[in-house]
Amino acid sequence: MKVIEVKGLTKSYGDFTAVAGIDLAIEAGEIFALLGPNGAGKTTSVEILAGFREADGGSISVLGFNPATKGDAGRSWRNRIGVVLQTASDAGSFKVREIVKHFSTFYANPRDVDQVIEAVGLTAKRNSLVLELSGGQRRRLDVALGIIGNPELLFLDEPTTGFDPEARRAFWSLIRDLKAGGTTILLTTHYLDEAEELADRVAVINAGKIIEVSTPAILGGRSTAKATVSWMSPTGIQIEESDNPTSVVAKLAAKFDGEIPELTITRPSLEDIYLKMIGGQDE
Amino acid sequence: MSKVPSTLKLGLLRGQMEIIQFSRQKEAVVFTIFFPVILLVIFGSVFKDTIAPGVTFSQYFVAGMIASGLVNTGFQNIAINIPLERDMGAIKRLRGTPLPITSYFIGKAISVLVTMMVQVLILLVIGAAFFGLNMPTEPSKWLTFTWLLVLGTASSTALGVAFSSVPKNGRGAAAIVSPVVIILQFFSGVFFVFTQLPGWMQQFAAIFPLKWLTQGMRSVFLPDSFAAQEVAQSWESGRTALILFVWLIAGLFLAVKTFRWENK
Numbered sequence: 001m002k003v004i005e006v007k008g009l010t011k012s013y014g015d016f017t018a019v020a021g022i023d024l025a026i027e028a029g030e031i032f033a034l035l036g037p038n039g040a041g042k043t044t045s046v047e048i049l050a051g052f053r054e055a056d057g058g059s060i061s062v063l064g065f066n067p068a069t070k071g072d073a074g075r076s077w078r079n080r081i082g083v084v085l086q087t088a089s090d091a092g093s094f095k096v097r098e099i100v101k102h103f104s105t106f107y108a109n110p111r112d113v114d115q116v117i118e119a120v121g122l123t124a125k126r127n128s129l130v131l132e133l134s135g136g137q138r139r140r141l142d143v144a145l146g147i148i149g150n151p152e153l154l155f156l157d158e159p160t161t162g163f164d165p166e167a168r169r170a171f172w173s174l175i176r177d178l179k180a181g182g183t184t185i186l187l188t189t190h191y192l193d194e195a196e197e198l199a200d201r202v203a204v205i206n207a208g209k210i211i212e213v214s215t216p217a218i219l220g221g222r223s224t225a226k227a228t229v230s231w232m233s234p235t236g237i238q239i240e241e242s243d244n245p246t247s248v249v250a251k252l253a254a255k256f257d258g259e260i261p262e263l264t265i266t267r268p269s270l271e272d273i274y275l276k277m278i279g280g281q282d283e
Numbered sequence: 284m285s286k287v288p289s290t291l292k293l294g295l296l297r298g299q300m301e302i303i304q305f306s307r308q309k310e311a312v313v314f315t316i317f318f319p320v321i322l323l324v325i326f327g328s329v330f331k332d333t334i335a336p337g338v339t340f341s342q343y344f345v346a347g348m349i350a351s352g353l354v355n356t357g358f359q360n361i362a363i364n365i366p367l368e369r370d371m372g373a374i375k376r377l378r379g380t381p382l383p384i385t386s387y388f389i390g391k392a393i394s395v396l397v398t399m400m401v402q403v404l405i406l407l408v409i410g411a412a413f414f415g416l417n418m419p420t421e422p423s424k425w426l427t428f429t430w431l432l433v434l435g436t437a438s439s440t441a442l443g444v445a446f447s448s449v450p451k452n453g454r455g456a457a458a459i460v461s462p463v464v465i466i467l468q469f470f471s472g473v474f475f476v477f478t479q480l481p482g483w484m485q486q487f488a489a490i491f492p493l494k495w496l497t498q499g500m501r502s503v504f505l506p507d508s509f510a511a512q513e514v515a516q517s518w519e520s521g522r523t524a525l526i527l528f529v530w531l532i533a534g535l536f537l538a539v540k541t542f543r544w545e546n547k
Contacts, residue, residue, distance in 0.1 A: 050379060052375070052378065052379070052544075067534025073379075075287050075381040075383065076287065078379070078380060078381040079287050079381045081379075082379075083376075083380075085372070085375060085376070085379065087372070088370060088371060088373065088375070088376055089371045090368065090371040090372050090373030090376060091373065092371075093303075093304050093307040093308060094300070094303065094304065098303070102296065102300055103380065105288060105293065105296050106287070106288070106293065106380045106382045107287065107380075107381060108286055108287045108288075108380050108381075114395075116330030145376065146379075149380065149381070
Protein backbone atom coordinates (compact mmCIF):
# COMPACT_ATOMS: atom_id res chain seq x y z
CA MET A 1 0.00 0.00 0.00
CA LYS A 2 1.28 3.45 -0.90
CA VAL A 3 1.24 5.81 2.05
CA ILE A 4 2.49 8.75 0.01
CA GLU A 5 2.05 9.12 -3.73
CA VAL A 6 3.21 12.29 -5.46
CA LYS A 7 3.39 13.13 -9.16
CA GLY A 8 4.80 16.30 -10.66
CA LEU A 9 4.91 18.31 -7.44
CA THR A 10 5.98 21.92 -8.01
CA LYS A 11 6.35 24.93 -5.74
CA SER A 12 7.86 28.35 -6.35
CA TYR A 13 8.39 31.37 -4.15
CA GLY A 14 8.39 34.32 -6.50
CA ASP A 15 11.14 33.69 -9.03
CA PHE A 16 12.71 30.94 -6.95
CA THR A 17 11.69 27.41 -7.85
CA ALA A 18 11.90 25.40 -4.65
CA VAL A 19 10.43 22.17 -6.02
CA ALA A 20 10.63 21.60 -9.76
CA GLY A 21 8.39 18.61 -10.36
CA ILE A 22 9.08 15.62 -8.15
CA ASP A 23 7.51 12.15 -8.06
CA LEU A 24 7.49 9.98 -4.95
CA ALA A 25 5.90 6.69 -3.99
CA ILE A 26 6.43 5.64 -0.40
CA GLU A 27 5.29 2.25 0.84
CA ALA A 28 3.73 1.48 4.21
CA GLY A 29 6.33 0.61 6.83
CA GLU A 30 9.40 1.92 5.06
CA ILE A 31 11.87 4.58 6.07
CA PHE A 32 12.30 6.82 3.08
CA ALA A 33 15.03 9.47 3.09
CA LEU A 34 15.09 12.67 1.07
CA LEU A 35 18.80 13.37 0.86
CA GLY A 36 20.16 16.63 -0.45
CA PRO A 37 22.12 19.77 0.34
CA ASN A 38 20.61 22.81 2.06
CA GLY A 39 18.15 24.58 -0.20
CA ALA A 40 17.51 21.49 -2.33
CA GLY A 41 13.77 21.58 -1.69
CA LYS A 42 13.56 18.96 1.06
CA THR A 43 11.79 21.07 3.67
CA THR A 44 9.40 22.60 1.16
CA SER A 45 8.44 19.12 -0.05
CA VAL A 46 7.88 17.83 3.48
CA GLU A 47 5.89 20.90 4.49
CA ILE A 48 3.63 20.43 1.49
CA LEU A 49 3.11 16.72 2.21
CA ALA A 50 2.44 17.45 5.90
CA GLY A 51 -0.21 20.03 4.97
CA PHE A 52 1.62 23.22 5.95
CA ARG A 53 1.91 24.68 2.47
CA GLU A 54 0.02 24.39 -0.75
CA ALA A 55 1.73 23.09 -3.84
CA ASP A 56 1.58 25.05 -7.08
CA GLY A 57 1.04 21.93 -9.14
CA GLY A 58 1.04 18.15 -9.17
CA SER A 59 -1.09 15.43 -7.67
CA ILE A 60 -0.54 14.52 -4.03
CA SER A 61 -1.98 11.74 -1.93
CA VAL A 62 -0.93 11.31 1.69
CA LEU A 63 -2.80 8.55 3.54
CA GLY A 64 -5.39 8.81 0.79
CA PHE A 65 -5.95 12.58 1.05
CA ASN A 66 -4.60 15.64 -0.67
CA PRO A 67 -3.20 17.59 2.32
CA ALA A 68 -4.31 20.91 0.80
CA THR A 69 -7.93 19.98 0.14
CA LYS A 70 -8.63 17.49 2.89
CA GLY A 71 -11.37 19.77 4.26
CA ASP A 72 -13.46 18.08 6.93
CA ALA A 73 -11.08 15.15 6.99
CA GLY A 74 -8.44 17.48 8.45
CA ARG A 75 -8.56 16.43 12.06
CA SER A 76 -8.83 12.70 11.50
CA TRP A 77 -6.06 12.97 8.90
CA ARG A 78 -3.82 14.89 11.33
CA ASN A 79 -4.67 12.29 13.94
CA ARG A 80 -2.84 9.71 11.80
CA ILE A 81 0.35 11.66 11.12
CA GLY A 82 3.18 12.99 13.25
CA VAL A 83 5.31 15.95 12.28
CA VAL A 84 8.75 16.91 13.54
CA LEU A 85 9.78 20.09 11.80
CA GLN A 86 13.04 21.97 11.99
CA THR A 87 14.21 23.59 15.17
CA ALA A 88 11.61 25.15 17.42
CA SER A 89 12.26 26.94 20.70
CA ASP A 90 8.75 26.96 22.14
CA ALA A 91 7.25 25.51 25.31
CA GLY A 92 10.23 26.60 27.44
CA SER A 93 8.20 27.15 30.59
CA PHE A 94 6.55 23.73 30.56
CA LYS A 95 7.95 20.62 32.16
CA VAL A 96 8.79 17.77 29.79
CA ARG A 97 6.09 15.44 31.06
CA GLU A 98 3.54 18.26 31.19
CA ILE A 99 3.92 19.16 27.52
CA VAL A 100 4.03 15.56 26.29
CA LYS A 101 0.90 14.81 28.33
CA HIS A 102 -0.80 17.91 26.91
CA PHE A 103 -0.05 16.92 23.33
CA SER A 104 -1.36 13.42 24.02
CA THR A 105 -4.80 14.94 24.68
CA PHE A 106 -5.06 16.10 21.05
CA TYR A 107 -5.24 12.56 19.65
CA ALA A 108 -7.81 9.81 19.58
CA ASN A 109 -5.43 6.97 20.45
CA PRO A 110 -2.28 8.43 21.96
CA ARG A 111 0.66 6.37 23.12
CA ASP A 112 1.44 6.09 26.81
CA VAL A 113 3.08 9.34 27.93
CA ASP A 114 5.73 7.76 30.15
CA GLN A 115 6.61 5.12 27.58
CA VAL A 116 7.18 7.77 24.94
CA ILE A 117 9.35 9.80 27.31
CA GLU A 118 11.30 6.62 28.06
CA ALA A 119 11.64 5.82 24.35
CA VAL A 120 13.25 9.18 23.61
CA GLY A 121 15.51 8.85 26.65
CA LEU A 122 14.12 11.76 28.66
CA THR A 123 12.86 9.86 31.71
CA ALA A 124 15.47 11.46 33.94
CA LYS A 125 14.41 14.87 32.62
CA ARG A 126 10.64 14.37 32.78
CA ASN A 127 10.16 16.97 35.51
CA SER A 128 12.63 19.49 34.10
CA LEU A 129 11.56 22.65 32.35
CA VAL A 130 11.96 22.43 28.59
CA LEU A 131 14.22 25.50 28.57
CA GLU A 132 16.70 23.58 30.75
CA LEU A 133 17.18 20.86 28.12
CA SER A 134 20.28 20.61 25.92
CA GLY A 135 19.92 20.92 22.16
CA GLY A 136 19.92 17.16 21.67
CA GLN A 137 17.41 16.60 24.47
CA ARG A 138 15.16 19.26 22.99
CA ARG A 139 15.25 17.51 19.64
CA ARG A 140 14.29 14.24 21.30
CA LEU A 141 11.39 16.06 22.95
CA ASP A 142 10.38 17.24 19.45
CA VAL A 143 10.27 13.60 18.41
CA ALA A 144 8.30 12.66 21.53
CA LEU A 145 5.70 15.29 20.62
CA GLY A 146 5.70 14.01 17.03
CA ILE A 147 5.05 10.39 17.97
CA ILE A 148 2.78 10.78 21.01
CA GLY A 149 -0.30 10.50 18.80
CA ASN A 150 0.79 7.04 17.63
CA PRO A 151 1.04 8.12 13.97
CA GLU A 152 0.93 5.80 10.99
CA LEU A 153 3.15 8.24 9.13
CA LEU A 154 5.91 10.34 10.65
CA PHE A 155 7.64 13.30 8.98
CA LEU A 156 11.11 14.08 10.31
CA ASP A 157 12.75 17.18 8.90
CA GLU A 158 16.52 17.09 9.52
CA PRO A 159 16.10 15.44 12.89
CA THR A 160 19.75 15.21 13.94
CA THR A 161 21.23 18.53 12.82
CA GLY A 162 23.56 19.68 15.57
CA PHE A 163 23.76 16.32 17.38
CA ASP A 164 26.99 14.88 18.69
CA PRO A 165 27.85 11.41 17.33
CA GLU A 166 26.61 9.58 20.40
CA ALA A 167 23.26 11.38 20.40
CA ARG A 168 22.85 10.64 16.69
CA ARG A 169 23.40 6.93 17.23
CA ALA A 170 20.86 6.90 20.07
CA PHE A 171 18.43 8.77 17.85
CA TRP A 172 18.89 6.34 14.98
CA SER A 173 18.06 3.43 17.22
CA LEU A 174 14.87 5.23 18.29
CA ILE A 175 13.88 5.65 14.64
CA ARG A 176 14.54 1.95 13.96
CA ASP A 177 12.30 1.07 16.91
CA LEU A 178 9.52 3.20 15.42
CA LYS A 179 9.90 1.42 12.10
CA ALA A 180 9.81 -1.92 13.88
CA GLY A 181 6.50 -0.77 15.37
CA GLY A 182 5.11 -0.28 11.87
CA THR A 183 5.43 3.50 11.45
CA THR A 184 6.13 4.77 7.94
CA ILE A 185 8.80 7.47 8.10
CA LEU A 186 9.71 10.20 5.65
CA LEU A 187 13.00 11.66 6.73
CA THR A 188 14.98 14.54 5.27
CA THR A 189 18.66 14.82 5.89
CA HIS A 190 21.79 16.32 4.47
CA TYR A 191 23.87 13.69 6.22
CA LEU A 192 24.79 10.88 3.91
CA ASP A 193 25.63 8.46 6.71
CA GLU A 194 22.21 9.06 8.24
CA ALA A 195 20.45 8.11 5.02
CA GLU A 196 22.73 5.10 4.61
CA GLU A 197 22.19 3.99 8.19
CA LEU A 198 18.42 4.38 8.40
CA ALA A 199 16.73 4.44 5.05
CA ASP A 200 15.23 1.55 3.13
CA ARG A 201 15.24 3.83 0.11
CA VAL A 202 16.86 7.17 -0.59
CA ALA A 203 15.86 9.89 -3.01
CA VAL A 204 18.69 12.27 -3.80
CA ILE A 205 17.24 15.72 -4.34
CA ASN A 206 18.98 18.81 -5.61
CA ALA A 207 17.72 22.13 -6.95
CA GLY A 208 14.14 20.95 -6.53
CA LYS A 209 14.53 17.79 -8.62
CA ILE A 210 14.94 14.17 -7.68
CA ILE A 211 18.11 12.86 -9.25
CA GLU A 212 17.77 9.24 -8.27
CA VAL A 213 15.73 6.94 -6.04
CA SER A 214 17.33 3.74 -4.88
CA THR A 215 18.50 1.74 -1.90
CA PRO A 216 21.59 3.12 -0.17
CA ALA A 217 23.67 0.08 -1.25
CA ILE A 218 23.25 0.63 -4.97
CA LEU A 219 22.81 4.41 -5.03
CA GLY A 220 24.50 6.02 -8.02
CA GLY A 221 25.54 2.64 -9.40
CA ARG A 222 27.83 2.26 -6.43
CA SER A 223 27.79 -1.53 -6.34
CA THR A 224 28.66 -1.81 -10.02
CA ALA A 225 31.06 1.09 -10.30
CA LYS A 226 34.49 0.31 -11.69
CA ALA A 227 37.28 -0.19 -9.18
CA THR A 228 40.42 1.86 -9.52
CA VAL A 229 43.75 -0.03 -9.30
CA SER A 230 46.85 2.08 -8.91
CA TRP A 231 50.52 1.12 -8.54
CA MET A 232 54.02 2.50 -9.00
CA SER A 233 55.72 1.53 -12.24
CA PRO A 234 59.31 2.45 -13.09
CA THR A 235 57.90 5.37 -15.11
CA GLY A 236 55.58 6.69 -12.39
CA ILE A 237 52.09 6.08 -10.94
CA GLN A 238 49.84 3.98 -13.16
CA ILE A 239 46.05 3.85 -12.87
CA GLU A 240 43.65 1.36 -14.37
CA GLU A 241 39.87 1.33 -13.99
CA SER A 242 38.36 -2.12 -14.17
CA ASP A 243 35.30 -4.24 -13.48
CA ASN A 244 37.65 -7.10 -12.60
CA PRO A 245 40.36 -5.68 -10.35
CA THR A 246 41.49 -9.15 -9.28
CA SER A 247 42.60 -10.05 -12.77
CA VAL A 248 44.43 -6.72 -13.06
CA VAL A 249 46.29 -7.50 -9.86
CA ALA A 250 47.08 -11.05 -11.01
CA LYS A 251 48.51 -9.70 -14.24
CA LEU A 252 50.59 -7.15 -12.33
CA ALA A 253 51.79 -9.74 -9.84
CA ALA A 254 53.12 -11.84 -12.72
CA LYS A 255 54.77 -8.80 -14.26
CA PHE A 256 56.50 -7.64 -11.05
CA ASP A 257 57.17 -11.20 -9.93
CA GLY A 258 56.23 -10.53 -6.33
CA GLU A 259 55.19 -7.40 -4.42
CA ILE A 260 53.49 -4.72 -6.53
CA PRO A 261 54.85 -1.31 -5.46
CA GLU A 262 52.32 1.03 -3.79
CA LEU A 263 49.30 -1.04 -4.83
CA THR A 264 45.83 0.35 -3.97
CA ILE A 265 42.39 -0.78 -5.07
CA THR A 266 39.50 1.64 -4.38
CA ARG A 267 35.81 1.77 -5.13
CA PRO A 268 33.93 5.07 -4.95
CA SER A 269 32.48 5.68 -1.50
CA LEU A 270 28.82 6.64 -1.19
CA GLU A 271 30.04 10.13 -0.43
CA ASP A 272 32.02 10.31 -3.70
CA ILE A 273 28.94 9.25 -5.62
CA TYR A 274 26.67 11.62 -3.74
CA LEU A 275 28.97 14.60 -4.23
CA LYS A 276 29.24 13.76 -7.90
CA MET A 277 25.44 13.58 -8.18
CA ILE A 278 24.71 16.89 -6.50
CA GLY A 279 27.82 18.55 -7.91
CA GLY A 280 26.80 17.56 -11.42
CA GLN A 281 23.58 19.49 -11.03
CA ASP A 282 25.36 22.73 -10.38
CA GLU A 283 27.19 22.73 -13.66
CA MET B 284 -11.07 3.96 16.36
CA SER B 285 -12.19 6.34 19.05
CA LYS B 286 -12.86 9.91 18.06
CA VAL B 287 -10.61 12.92 18.48
CA PRO B 288 -11.58 14.99 21.57
CA SER B 289 -14.08 17.84 21.25
CA THR B 290 -13.02 21.38 20.37
CA LEU B 291 -14.40 22.72 23.65
CA LYS B 292 -12.62 20.15 25.81
CA LEU B 293 -9.34 20.89 24.06
CA GLY B 294 -10.03 24.62 24.46
CA LEU B 295 -10.32 24.14 28.23
CA LEU B 296 -7.09 22.12 28.28
CA ARG B 297 -5.38 24.85 26.25
CA GLY B 298 -6.65 27.42 28.75
CA GLN B 299 -5.08 25.43 31.56
CA MET B 300 -1.74 25.32 29.71
CA GLU B 301 -1.88 29.03 28.89
CA ILE B 302 -2.43 29.82 32.57
CA ILE B 303 0.45 27.54 33.65
CA GLN B 304 2.71 29.17 31.08
CA PHE B 305 1.68 32.67 32.13
CA SER B 306 2.07 31.97 35.84
CA ARG B 307 5.66 30.78 35.31
CA GLN B 308 6.66 34.00 33.56
CA LYS B 309 7.14 36.05 36.70
CA GLU B 310 7.82 39.35 34.91
CA ALA B 311 4.65 39.02 32.85
CA VAL B 312 2.60 38.24 35.95
CA VAL B 313 3.96 41.22 37.82
CA PHE B 314 3.54 43.54 34.87
CA THR B 315 0.04 42.41 33.93
CA ILE B 316 -1.47 42.08 37.37
CA PHE B 317 0.38 44.62 39.46
CA PHE B 318 1.00 47.43 37.00
CA PRO B 319 -2.65 48.58 37.13
CA VAL B 320 -2.43 48.42 40.93
CA ILE B 321 0.70 50.57 40.92
CA LEU B 322 -1.04 53.07 38.64
CA LEU B 323 -4.04 53.10 40.95
CA VAL B 324 -1.82 53.85 43.95
CA ILE B 325 -0.05 56.67 42.10
CA PHE B 326 -3.12 58.30 40.58
CA GLY B 327 -5.24 57.72 43.68
CA SER B 328 -2.59 59.37 45.84
CA VAL B 329 -2.01 62.35 43.55
CA PHE B 330 -5.57 63.19 42.54
CA LYS B 331 -7.70 63.31 45.65
CA ASP B 332 -10.31 65.70 44.25
CA THR B 333 -13.99 65.06 44.12
CA ILE B 334 -15.24 65.21 40.53
CA ALA B 335 -18.96 65.10 41.37
CA PRO B 336 -20.93 64.96 44.61
CA GLY B 337 -19.83 61.76 46.37
CA VAL B 338 -17.49 60.67 43.55
CA THR B 339 -13.71 60.94 43.89
CA PHE B 340 -11.27 60.70 41.00
CA SER B 341 -9.89 57.46 42.51
CA GLN B 342 -13.26 55.81 42.12
CA TYR B 343 -13.48 57.05 38.57
CA PHE B 344 -9.97 55.80 37.96
CA VAL B 345 -10.57 52.28 39.36
CA ALA B 346 -13.40 51.81 36.89
CA GLY B 347 -11.09 52.92 34.09
CA MET B 348 -8.27 50.66 35.24
CA ILE B 349 -10.52 47.59 35.28
CA ALA B 350 -11.67 48.39 31.77
CA SER B 351 -8.19 49.04 30.46
CA GLY B 352 -7.02 45.85 32.21
CA LEU B 353 -9.24 43.99 29.75
CA VAL B 354 -7.49 45.71 26.87
CA ASN B 355 -4.01 45.17 28.32
CA THR B 356 -4.51 41.54 29.25
CA GLY B 357 -6.49 40.62 26.19
CA PHE B 358 -5.65 42.75 23.21
CA GLN B 359 -2.14 43.88 24.13
CA ASN B 360 -0.73 40.67 25.63
CA ILE B 361 -2.17 38.49 22.90
CA ALA B 362 -1.15 40.71 20.00
CA ILE B 363 2.40 40.75 21.37
CA ASN B 364 2.61 37.10 22.40
CA ILE B 365 1.28 35.44 19.26
CA PRO B 366 4.09 36.86 17.07
CA LEU B 367 6.57 35.65 19.71
CA GLU B 368 4.95 32.21 19.66
CA ARG B 369 5.23 32.24 15.88
CA ASP B 370 8.93 33.10 16.12
CA MET B 371 9.49 30.16 18.46
CA GLY B 372 7.65 27.68 16.24
CA ALA B 373 4.93 27.04 18.83
CA ILE B 374 1.99 27.67 16.53
CA LYS B 375 3.53 25.74 13.65
CA ARG B 376 3.97 22.78 15.96
CA LEU B 377 0.35 22.95 17.08
CA ARG B 378 -0.75 23.15 13.47
CA GLY B 379 0.87 19.80 12.83
CA THR B 380 -1.49 18.19 15.35
CA PRO B 381 -5.27 17.57 15.27
CA LEU B 382 -5.80 20.52 17.67
CA PRO B 383 -8.49 22.78 16.13
CA ILE B 384 -7.46 26.40 15.85
CA THR B 385 -10.68 27.34 17.67
CA SER B 386 -9.43 25.46 20.73
CA TYR B 387 -6.27 27.51 20.62
CA PHE B 388 -8.35 30.73 20.60
CA ILE B 389 -10.60 29.46 23.42
CA GLY B 390 -7.49 28.72 25.48
CA LYS B 391 -6.27 32.29 25.01
CA ALA B 392 -9.66 33.70 26.05
CA ILE B 393 -9.81 31.53 29.17
CA SER B 394 -6.36 32.65 30.20
CA VAL B 395 -7.37 36.30 29.74
CA LEU B 396 -10.56 35.79 31.76
CA VAL B 397 -8.76 34.13 34.68
CA THR B 398 -5.98 36.74 34.69
CA MET B 399 -8.60 39.49 34.63
CA MET B 400 -10.49 38.03 37.57
CA VAL B 401 -7.33 38.01 39.68
CA GLN B 402 -6.46 41.53 38.57
CA VAL B 403 -9.97 42.86 39.28
CA LEU B 404 -10.02 41.26 42.69
CA ILE B 405 -6.76 42.94 43.67
CA LEU B 406 -7.88 46.31 42.24
CA LEU B 407 -11.19 46.15 44.09
CA VAL B 408 -9.62 45.19 47.41
CA ILE B 409 -7.03 47.97 47.23
CA GLY B 410 -9.55 50.45 45.85
CA ALA B 411 -11.99 49.71 48.68
CA ALA B 412 -9.33 49.65 51.39
CA PHE B 413 -7.42 52.80 50.48
CA PHE B 414 -9.28 54.88 47.93
CA GLY B 415 -12.87 54.93 49.07
CA LEU B 416 -14.23 52.65 46.36
CA ASN B 417 -17.78 51.58 47.15
CA MET B 418 -18.70 48.03 46.23
CA PRO B 419 -22.04 47.92 44.50
CA THR B 420 -24.70 46.12 46.47
CA GLU B 421 -27.42 45.73 43.84
CA PRO B 422 -27.34 42.37 42.02
CA SER B 423 -28.16 44.18 38.77
CA LYS B 424 -24.80 46.01 38.96
CA TRP B 425 -22.92 42.74 39.40
CA LEU B 426 -24.86 41.33 36.49
CA THR B 427 -23.70 44.30 34.39
CA PHE B 428 -20.17 43.72 35.66
CA THR B 429 -20.32 40.05 34.63
CA TRP B 430 -21.46 40.66 31.08
CA LEU B 431 -18.95 43.48 30.67
CA LEU B 432 -16.18 41.15 31.86
CA VAL B 433 -17.23 38.30 29.55
CA LEU B 434 -17.96 40.45 26.48
CA GLY B 435 -14.87 42.57 27.13
CA THR B 436 -12.66 39.50 27.44
CA ALA B 437 -14.07 37.90 24.30
CA SER B 438 -13.81 41.00 22.11
CA SER B 439 -10.41 41.96 23.47
CA THR B 440 -9.07 38.44 22.84
CA ALA B 441 -10.51 38.25 19.34
CA LEU B 442 -9.14 41.68 18.45
CA GLY B 443 -5.76 40.73 19.94
CA VAL B 444 -5.61 37.63 17.74
CA ALA B 445 -6.65 39.72 14.73
CA PHE B 446 -4.06 42.42 15.45
CA SER B 447 -1.34 39.77 15.99
CA SER B 448 -1.17 39.50 12.21
CA VAL B 449 0.07 43.11 11.94
CA PRO B 450 3.56 42.77 13.49
CA LYS B 451 5.98 40.98 11.17
CA ASN B 452 7.73 39.23 14.03
CA GLY B 453 7.93 39.05 17.82
CA ARG B 454 10.75 41.54 18.15
CA GLY B 455 8.79 44.44 16.73
CA ALA B 456 5.42 43.47 18.18
CA ALA B 457 5.49 45.45 21.44
CA ALA B 458 6.54 48.62 19.63
CA ILE B 459 3.55 48.31 17.29
CA VAL B 460 0.91 47.18 19.77
CA SER B 461 1.66 49.19 22.91
CA PRO B 462 1.21 52.71 21.42
CA VAL B 463 -2.24 51.72 20.15
CA VAL B 464 -3.26 50.79 23.68
CA ILE B 465 -1.69 53.81 25.37
CA ILE B 466 -3.34 56.26 22.98
CA LEU B 467 -6.70 54.59 23.46
CA GLN B 468 -6.25 54.79 27.24
CA PHE B 469 -5.62 58.54 27.07
CA PHE B 470 -8.54 59.09 24.68
CA SER B 471 -11.04 56.83 26.42
CA GLY B 472 -11.33 58.37 29.86
CA VAL B 473 -8.96 56.12 31.80
CA PHE B 474 -6.42 58.70 32.94
CA PHE B 475 -8.69 61.75 32.62
CA VAL B 476 -12.36 62.38 33.11
CA PHE B 477 -13.80 61.58 29.70
CA THR B 478 -16.16 64.55 29.45
CA GLN B 479 -13.26 66.95 30.06
CA LEU B 480 -11.43 65.74 26.94
CA PRO B 481 -11.64 67.70 23.66
CA GLY B 482 -14.66 66.79 21.55
CA TRP B 483 -12.67 65.27 18.69
CA MET B 484 -10.89 62.97 21.13
CA GLN B 485 -14.20 61.84 22.58
CA GLN B 486 -15.61 61.17 19.13
CA PHE B 487 -12.51 59.27 18.07
CA ALA B 488 -12.55 57.18 21.26
CA ALA B 489 -16.24 56.40 20.82
CA ILE B 490 -15.40 54.26 17.78
CA PHE B 491 -13.33 51.85 19.88
CA PRO B 492 -14.30 49.41 22.64
CA LEU B 493 -12.22 50.85 25.48
CA LYS B 494 -14.36 53.98 25.85
CA TRP B 495 -17.47 51.80 26.19
CA LEU B 496 -15.79 49.44 28.62
CA THR B 497 -14.73 52.31 30.90
CA GLN B 498 -18.19 53.83 30.76
CA GLY B 499 -19.70 50.43 31.49
CA MET B 500 -17.41 49.91 34.48
CA ARG B 501 -18.38 53.36 35.77
CA SER B 502 -22.01 52.29 35.61
CA VAL B 503 -21.06 49.45 37.95
CA PHE B 504 -18.77 51.23 40.41
CA LEU B 505 -20.08 54.83 40.51
CA PRO B 506 -23.42 55.90 41.97
CA ASP B 507 -26.27 56.11 39.45
CA SER B 508 -26.45 59.86 40.07
CA PHE B 509 -23.17 60.13 38.12
CA ALA B 510 -24.89 58.94 34.94
CA ALA B 511 -26.04 62.54 34.42
CA GLN B 512 -22.36 63.56 34.08
CA GLU B 513 -21.76 61.23 31.12
CA VAL B 514 -21.76 62.49 27.56
CA ALA B 515 -25.27 61.18 26.88
CA GLN B 516 -26.49 61.89 30.43
CA SER B 517 -26.96 58.14 30.72
CA TRP B 518 -24.87 54.95 31.12
CA GLU B 519 -25.94 53.80 27.63
CA SER B 520 -25.73 50.11 28.64
CA GLY B 521 -27.56 48.88 25.58
CA ARG B 522 -25.32 50.77 23.20
CA THR B 523 -22.24 49.57 25.09
CA ALA B 524 -23.29 45.96 24.72
CA LEU B 525 -24.05 46.44 21.04
CA ILE B 526 -20.74 48.13 20.22
CA LEU B 527 -18.71 45.53 22.13
CA PHE B 528 -20.61 42.78 20.33
CA VAL B 529 -19.97 44.32 16.92
CA TRP B 530 -16.25 44.53 17.73
CA LEU B 531 -16.32 40.92 18.89
CA ILE B 532 -17.79 39.76 15.58
CA ALA B 533 -15.38 41.93 13.58
CA GLY B 534 -12.46 40.64 15.68
CA LEU B 535 -13.46 37.00 15.19
CA PHE B 536 -13.86 37.49 11.47
CA LEU B 537 -10.48 39.18 11.10
CA ALA B 538 -8.80 36.70 13.46
CA VAL B 539 -9.92 33.74 11.39
CA LYS B 540 -9.17 35.48 8.07
CA THR B 541 -5.69 36.74 8.92
CA PHE B 542 -4.32 34.17 11.37
CA ARG B 543 -0.84 32.96 10.38
CA TRP B 544 1.13 30.10 11.87
CA GLU B 545 4.55 31.47 11.03
CA ASN B 546 6.09 34.90 10.53
CA LYS B 547 6.52 36.27 7.05
